[in-house]
Each structure stands twice: as C-alpha cells, then as structure tokens.
Amino acid sequence: MPTITFTQPTGEATEIAVAEGTSLMRAAVTNGVEGIVGECGGQAMCATCHIYVRPEFADQLPPISDDEDEMLDCTTAERTDASRLGCQVKMTDQLSSIVVDVPSDQE
Amino acid sequence: MSATNAPAATCPFSGDTGTPAPSSENLRDSVVPGLPQTSAGVEAPVADWVTIPDLYADPFPIYQRMRSESPVHWVPAVNRYMVTSYAACHEIEQDEDRFSADEKNSLMKRSMGHSMLRKDNPEHQVDRDSYGSTLRPGTIKKHWNEIFAANNEKYLGELLAKGPGADFVWDYAAPYTAENLRLICGFHNATQEDLQRWSQTMIDGTGNYADDPDVWDKSAASSAEVDAAIDEMLPLLAKNPDNSLLSGLASLPIPLEAIRANLKMTIGGGLNEPRDVLATTVWALLNHSDQLEAVKKNPKLHATAFEESVRWVAPIGMYPRETTQDVVLEGVSLPQGSRLGVVLGAANRDPEVFEDPEAFNIFRPKKPHLGFGGGVHFCAGTWIARAQVAQIAMPALFERIPDLRLDPSAVSVDAGWVFRGMTKMPVTWG
Numbered sequence: 001m002p003t004i005t006f007t008q009p010t011g012e013a014t015e016i017a018v019a020e021g022t023s024l025m026r027a028a029v030t031n032g033v034e035g036i037v038g039e040c041g042g043q044a045m046c047a048t049c050h051i052y053v054r055p056e057f058a059d060q061l062p063p064i065s066d067d068e069d070e071m072l073d074c075t076t077a078e079r080t081d082a083s084r085l086g087c088q089v090k091m092t093d094q095l096s097s098i099v100v101d102v103p104s105d106q107e
Numbered sequence: 108m109s110a111t112n113a114p115a116a117t118c119p120f121s122g123d124t125g126t127p128a129p130s131s132e133n134l135r136d137s138v139v140p141g142l143p144q145t146s147a148g149v150e151a152p153v154a155d156w157v158t159i160p161d162l163y164a165d166p167f168p169i170y171q172r173m174r175s176e177s178p179v180h181w182v183p184a185v186n187r188y189m190v191t192s193y194a195a196c197h198e199i200e201q202d203e204d205r206f207s208a209d210e211k212n213s214l215m216k217r218s219m220g221h222s223m224l225r226k227d228n229p230e231h232q233v234d235r236d237s238y239g240s241t242l243r244p245g246t247i248k249k250h251w252n253e254i255f256a257a258n259n260e261k262y263l264g265e266l267l268a269k270g271p272g273a274d275f276v277w278d279y280a281a282p283y284t285a286e287n288l289r290l291i292c293g294f295h296n297a298t299q300e301d302l303q304r305w306s307q308t309m310i311d312g313t314g315n316y317a318d319d320p321d322v323w324d325k326s327a328a329s330s331a332e333v334d335a336a337i338d339e340m341l342p343l344l345a346k347n348p349d350n351s352l353l354s355g356l357a358s359l360p361i362p363l364e365a366i367r368a369n370l371k372m373t374i375g376g377g378l379n380e381p382r383d384v385l386a387t388t389v390w391a392l393l394n395h396s397d398q399l400e401a402v403k404k405n406p407k408l409h410a411t412a413f414e415e416s417v418r419w420v421a422p423i424g425m426y427p428r429e430t431t432q433d434v435v436l437e438g439v440s441l442p443q444g445s446r447l448g449v450v451l452g453a454a455n456r457d458p459e460v461f462e463d464p465e466a467f468n469i470f471r472p473k474k475p476h477l478g479f480g481g482g483v484h485f486c487a488g489t490w491i492a493r494a495q496v497a498q499i500a501m502p503a504l505f506e507r508i509p510d511l512r513l514d515p516s517a518v519s520v521d522a523g524w525v526f527r528g529m530t531k532m533p534v535t536w537g
C-alpha cells in the first residue's frame with residue numbers, strides 16, 4: 001500500500017498507509033489528521049483540504065484542473081507553487097510514500 | 108513551509124490573497140467519520156416539550172436547552188430525531204454510508220421529484236457533475252458578476268422608487284435573488300415572479316406534513332409549469348447555448364426526469380436562501396452600528412459579515428438524513444431506518460465550538476460553520492450566494508443608501524426554523 005506523510009507546522013509527522021485511489025483529503029479526514037477539514041467532501045468547492053506537496057513529488061502529480069485552480073485562489077493559507085487541494089490528488093503507485101505539509105492556519 | 112511564492116492570485120470573493128487568519132484549535136479532532144462505535148450508547152431522550160409553533164417563532168432557546176441535555180433527541184412534534192450538537196451534525200455530514208440522504212417517504216421527492224439532494228453516491232455524483240461549471244467561481248467571475256450587478260442596480264432602483272417604508276425583503280431582496288436565479292437556471296421563458304411562486308409553492312409541498320390538499324395542488328401546478336418551461340428551453344438552449352444550468356444540461360445524456368427534479372430542487376434552494384441571508388445580514392448590521400461602521404470602512408468585511416450571518420441564522424436550519432444501520436452517534440444509539448433532522452441552526456450556535464454563540468459578531472475568530480452543509484451534498488451554490496450577496500448587493504446597497512435604517516415606526520419580523528429569515532423588514536432613509 002502507498003503511504004502518505006502529513007507534516008504539521010510543528011514538525012510532527014503522521015504516516016498513513018492507504019489503498020490506491022484514495023485521495024489525500026479522505027486519508028487525512030478518516031485518520032483525524034489535524035488541519036485538513038475537507039468540508040465539501042471532495043467536490044473542489046471549499047478549499048479546506050489545502051496542502052503543500054514537497055517539490056520532489058511535483059512531477060508525479062496529476063495536472064491542476066480549472067476547478068482546482070480557481071479554488072486554490074480561495075485558500076485560507078497562502079497559495080504557493082506547491083499548493084494542491086488534497087481532494088483532487090488520488091494515491092497511485094507513482095506517488096507511493098509522498099510527503100506533504102499541512103498549512104499552519106487552516107481551520 | 109517548503110514552498111516558494113506563486114504569482115499572487117486573488118480570491119474573487121474575499122479579496123484575500125491568502126493572508127493567514129488567526130488560528131484556532133482543530134474542530135475535527137473529536138470526529139472520526141466511519142470509525143466503528145464500540146460502546147452501545149444510551150437511548151435518545153424524548154423532547155415532548157418542543158412544539159412546532161415555538162420552533163417557528165424562535166428556535167434558538169429551544170436548541171440551547173436541547174444541546175445542553177443531549178446531542179440527539181426524539182422529538183414527537185417533528186416525528187424525527189433532532190441532532191443539535193456541532194460534533195454530531197458534522198459526523199453525519201461526513202459519513203454518507205451510515206447516514207443516507209435518500210429518505211423514504213420523502214415529501215421533497217413527492218413535490219419535486221428525486222433530485223441529487225436525496226440521492227447517495229455514486230448516483231448523486233452523476234447529477235452533481237451535470238451542473239458543470241455554471242455555479243463555480245470561474246464562471247461567476249467571468250460571467251455572473253456583471254449580470255448580478257445589473258440586476259442589483261435594477262432592483263435597488265425599484266426599492267428607492269418605492270420610497271422610505273418599503274420592505275427590504277419583498278421590494279428588493281426577493282426580486283433581486285429571483286431574477287439572478289432565473290438567469291442562472293436559464294429560464295428565458297419565465298419571469299422572476301414565476302420563480303418566486305414556483306419556489307414557494309414547491310417548498311410548501313416539501314414541508315406539507317399536514318397533508319393539506321390545497322398545498323399539494325399548488326405545488327403540483329408549479330411542478331407542471333416548471334416541466335413545461337424546461338421542455339421549451341432545452342431545444343432552444345441546445346441551439347443557442349449560454350452559461351446557464353439548462354444550457355449545460357441540454358447537451359448531456361442526463362434523463363429528463365433527473366433534469367426536472369434537480370432544477371426544481373435548485374429553484375427551491377437557490378432563491379430563498381440568498382434572499383434570507385441578504386436580509387438577515389443587513390438587519391443584523393443595522394442593529395449593530397459599530398459592526399456596520401466597520402464594514403463600511405473596510406469592504407473586505409462584507410464577506411465576513413455574510414459568513415457570520417450564515418452561521419448565526421442558518422437559512423437552511425434543518426435537513427433530513429436516515430440511518431442505514433444501527434448506529435451510536437455521540438453516545439446516543441439510533442436504530443437502522445431512523446429519520447434524523449440535522450439541525451444546522453443549532454450546530455452553528457454550539458458553545459463547544461463558538462464563543463458567545465448567540466451573538467452576531469463579525470469580529471469573532473474565524474471557524475468553519477455548517478450553514479452550507481458538508482460532505483458530498485455541500486451546497487453547490489455556495490459561491491453564487493457569496494457573490495450575489497456579499498460581493499455585489501451589500502457594497503452597492505450601503506453606497507447608494509448610506510443612511511439606510513430599520514423603519515422605527517414598524518416592526519421587523521424574523522421567523523422560521525427549517526428555513527429561517529426575515530418575513531417583514533420595513534426600512535427607511537433620507
């Protein structure tokens with residue numbers, strides 16, 4: 001099973017093993033990872049699943065759709081080149097052992 | 108943070124470029140959806156003291172008492188369990204496996220057909236996706252904002268023409284939001300008055316627990332009118348497409364029955380809510396002059412006031428779910444097939460989450476409220492509502508009528524619980 005490591009602003013890291021096809025948001029919410037709310041259940045409508053993907057995994061990510069792009073402009077924490085919506089990134093073999101940072105001020 | 112700055116983009120709604128908001132403790136900690144419940148749970152207390160007229164007049168003291176007793180009650184007058192704590196409502200929203208939206212004997216299905224709102228996934232998602240990008244931020248920015256601004260100009264003009272003493276809801280908020288919804292849906296063969304009538308009569312059908320035949324007749328008549336209007340518009344929009352919902356649907360392999368039900372649900376849910384939140388927000392600001400002054404000085408606070416208003420008086424105060432299995436919800440056991448009311452109006456004032464929750468306070472620490480629902484049925488019109496109310500209507504309103512105030516010679520009335528808003532709001536100026 002691929003794993004996801006969520007790193008909190010405090011430096012604390014949580015590694016979670018998930019089935020392929022699971023989104024980063026769903027993995028975080030099901031496992032109670034702090035800072036990822038996922039209020040809209042993955043409809044790309046709320047931006048409360050915002051995460052920063054470490055640059056070494058950038059190449060392996062799916063492209064950002066228009067829906068995701070416009071919603072990334074509405075995040076609470078600053079949008080950067082590393083910003084993605086956790087609900088729009090699904091786990092695949094290529095992504096196995098991905099590391100992401102949780103924004104510090106996402107309620 | 109291991110990241111570099113992307114080119115600055117601005118959220119079209121809040122004007123925010125992502126400035127950090129004050130952080131707050133995480134709310135989701137106590138809620139881990141989908142986890143098996145170990146303990147058996149207690150039976151829900153019975154709230155036989157709750158009556159519908161009391162709820163209609165002012166549900167908030169009732170919710171305070173209920174929340175302090177138990178997160179879930181059986182309420183005979185409503186013939187459902189009412190779920191009033193934030194944690195329990197949030198748990199339901201995030202777990203459609205245990206809490207189905209496809210309620211049996213649903214009055215909504217009878218009055219409007221089986222829309223996406225009463226379907227579970229995977230069926231729900233097909234309908235939801237069929238709405239395409241019409242209601243999304245990109246289309247709002249490129250297309251709808253200009254139309255909303257023109258409509259606002261028109262109906263603000265009508266309010267001014269009517270003169271001091273005019274009713275803020277019925278002479279402005281209702282026609283403005285109805286006209287917006289008419290164009291969003293693509294009913295170029297109807298009037299905003301038609302939209303208002305369709306919406307109210309079908310909503311009345313959805314709430315017709317008393318089985319009043321007159322209510323059913325009116326609801327069925329509107330339903331037939333909507334069917335005819337859709338049948339007429341689909342081929343026209345297939346030939347001359349625009350940005351409306353019906354235009355997008357005209358080219359999709361979606362059954363007509365689903366199109367009809369979804370449009371009726373959207374007519375029911377996309378008109379009264381922005382109307383009510385516009386009136387409630389302005390009413391609250393006119394009653395809190397310090398907050399009003401702050402909003403006038405800093406236009407970014409329109410969005411904040413809107414969000415606080417949706418928290419304070421959730422326009423959709425309660426919506427239904429049904430348990431698919433025996434569950435224990437926040438320590439209360441509920442048998443399979445239990446009919447639940449998810450009481451957003453109560454969850455949004457839960458003192459466990461919001462400090463001084465009964466107060467309207469735009470300066471409170473930002474925390475997520477449940478006013479737009481959550482999970483896969485999260486309101487599809489969230490950004491449309493924010494745009495037409497907070498971005499277009501409110502700034503223009505306070506600029507055109509800077510001395511707008513509640514008419515001291517007449518009373519305003521706020522009412523309702525399943526849907527709550529201002530039913531009367533005479534205003535004056537000059």
Ligand code: HEM
Pocket residue numbers: 223224225235242288291373376377378380381384417421422423426427478479480481483484485486487488489491492
């Ligand atoms: C402030 C205004 C509004 C509020 C508070 C609001 C609230 C809600 C809530 C609570 C739900 C979920 C109900 C449930 O799960 O049973 C919902 C769903 C929905 N709303 Fe809104 N709404 C608003 C405005 C609008 C507008 C303007 C539109 C359309 C133009 C709209 C379209 C929808 C649709 C299509 C759904 C169904 C989504 C689904 O089932 O996937 N809403 N709304």
Ligand code: FES
Pocket residue numbers: 025037038039040041042043044045046047048049071085086087088
């Ligand atoms: S969960 Fe709402 S945008 Fe990702």
